[in-house]
Amino acid sequence: MTKRITSQPRTVKVTRYVSPLREGGSMPAIAEADDDFLYVLKFRGAGQGVKALIAELIGGEIARLLGFKIPEIVFAELDEAFGRTEPDEEIQDLLKASTGLNLGLHYLSGSxxxxxxxxxxxxxxxxxxxxxxxxxxxxxxxxxxxxxxxxxxxxxxxxxxxxxxxxxxxxxxxxxxxxxxxxxxxxxxxxxxxxxxxxxxxxxxxxxxxxxxxxxxxxxxxxxxxxxxxxxxxxxxxxxxxxxxxxxxxxxxxxxxxxxxxxxxx
Structure with missing residues (x-):
């Protein structure tokens, strides 16, 4: 494994909610950002809140430093108006509660x-x-x-x-x-x-x-x-x-x- 240098994650702005990933209790989703990439978005307004985002950030970046293959981690800005057009009430509530800085991982399409x-x-x-x-x-x-x-x-x-x-x-x-x-x-x-x-x-x-x-x-x-x-x-x-x-x-x-x-x- 190759040692990696730790660097500040990029910050992107979420532009489009694509689809929910309902496998976990935290209701992550696939979302598109202003860099035109897709990310698995972890929301600060989900059940475990920012604690899950902190664990994701620390765990992922330690793993990356040690040479593991880890999807790129980014900070993902969510505008307060983002969820207003979402028809699903549960998802709309989640988006409203997640205004501000969230966390995304590059979506590994086809994995x-x-x-x-x-x-x-x-x-x-x-x-x-x-x-x-x-x-x-x-x-x-x-x-x-x-x-x-x-x-x-x-x-x-x-x-x-x-x-x-x-x-x-x-x-x-x-x-x-x-x-x-x-x-x-x-x-x-x-x-x-x-x-x-x-x-x-x-x-x-x-x-x-x-x-x-x-x-x-x-x-x-x-x-x-x-x-x-x-x-x-x-x-x-x-x-x-x-x-x-x-x-x-x-x-x-x-x-x-x-x-x-x-x-x-x-």
Whole structure:
């Protein structure tokens, strides 16, 4: 995998609502922007609010830095008048609640969902993906919902909105940063992940404290002002940095627990 440099996402303006994607509870949609590209749009007014957008941004950009194939992430401006002509009342309410800055991922037209029965992933790539999801406490890479696509014969990772789930309450987050991720036993690739120790050595050399700070710095300040126990947006931002740094410092035990879970499965 090739290391990528983290850069500020582009900002686009949404010009056309194309169609809903009703697979998830957050009601994402395919939308067109003023650059004439299609995006999978994640709305700030959906059930999980800006927390899902923050998880998507942090998770996706960490994955990109580590060399995974990730659709381009953009900030997507939604005008307050955008939803007035939408005939579906539920979608209209969602659009009205999402005025302002949302998040989009480049739409991979023609992609095919990864199927563990049909598709194969080698041990190294499986270990790399499991490592990423251990770090992000991402519960949403299961056989039921793999959140992986094949596009142009390459495996792409999508949808990290369910990662970092502790931030929906921030209860005991400092302790959670140190603890194993028990839900990793449900990970679709865990049985194949035989090279976690080597991946840990490789990835920790790339995901430095400075790199973590740079990625978390991408979060728009306005997203850090909603539904937060922190008094200041920068304190909120610092908590994400602290969680990720602390987790990496405790990753030896986290990996051992995942390896034990794998042994039980195989």
């Amino acid at each position: 095919i969902t990864y199927d563990p029965v049909v598709n194969t992933v080698d041990s190294l790539l499986a270990s790399q993906i499991v490592w990423l999801d251990l770090l992000l406490v991402n519960m949403d890479r299961t056989a039921r919902n793999t959140n992986m696509l094949y596009w142009h014969k390459e495996l792409w990772l999508i949808d990290h909105g369910a990662a970092l789930y502790f931030h929906h309450s921030w209860n005991n987050w400092e302790e959670m940063a140190k603890k194993p991720f028990k839900l990793i036993s449900d990970h679709v690739l865990l049985p194949l992940a035989a090279e976690l120790d080597q991946v840990d050595e490789d990835f920790q050399a790339v995901l430095t404290p400075e790199a973590i700070e740079n990625i978390v710095a991408l979060i728009p300040e306005e997203w850090l002002c909603y539904d937060t126990p922190f008094e200041h947006p920068e304190t909120h931002r610092d908590a994400y940095v602290s969680f990720l740094k602390t987790r990496l410092l405790n990753f030896e035990n986290i990996i051992k627990d995942a390896q034990h879970a794998r042994e039980i499965l195989i």
